[in-house]
Amino acid sequence: MSHRTRRSYRTMIALAAAATVVLAAAAACGDEDLDLPPPPASPAPTTDNTPESNLDPADAADAEEILAAFDSYMEGYVELTQEGVLGGTDETMDRLEEIHVAAEAFDELAFEILTPNAQAGHATSGTLGWEAQVREIDWEHSFEYSDDVIPRAIIDACIDETDWTTIEVDSGEVVDGPGSRYTSEIWVTWWEADEYSEQEDRWHVSFRYDDDAPC
Known part of the structure; x- marks a missing residue:
C-alpha cells in the first residue's frame, strides 16, 4: 500500500x-x-361485498316504502319469535296480518319457525340486527306460474345474529346460537287488497333467501 x-x-x-x-x-x-x-399506520384492506344497486333515482320514494315494509317484517319476526307463540292461533295470525309479510315468507314464519319453536318450548333472545338496501324494482314482473303483472323489488340485506340465540323458555338456557352475520336476498312484492283481506294496498315481504356468505 x-x-x-x-x-x-x-x-x-x-x-x-x-x-x-x-x-x-x-x-x-x-x-x-x-x-x-x-x-x-397503513389502513387495513377492506372488502365491499355489497351488490351494486340498479335502482332508478325516480324510484327513491318507493324504495323507502319497500325498506319500511322489510323493517315491519323484521320487527314482527323479532317480536313473535321472542314471545314463543304458536304460528296458527288467531292472535298470532292477526299479528301476522299487521306486519308486511305474505306468500312463502308468511308460511315460513308462521309454520316453519313459530310453531316448531313453540312446540319445543323454545323462544328467541337477544338483539337481531339488519341492514338493507333496495337493489332493483321491476314494475312489470310476472311470476312463472301466473301472467299477472306484480311489481317486485329485490332487497340485499345483511342479517346480524351475533347477539341472537334460541333459548329454553322454562329455564332460559341457550339451546342454539348466537349466530353470525350473513347476507339475505329479500323479495318484496306489491299486493292489492281484496274482499277477503282487511289489509290496504302495500308492499309485502314475500320470499326470503338466506345465504351463508358473510357480510
Missing part, C-alpha cells in the same frame, strides 16, 4: 468517525427536543 493510499485510508476513517459523532449528536438532540408522532 502506497503512502498516498494509506493517507487516503486514514482520511476516510477520520471522516467516518466524524460522521458517526455528528449522527449520534443529532439523534440525541432529536430525542430531547423533538416529539414527533409515529408514522400513521
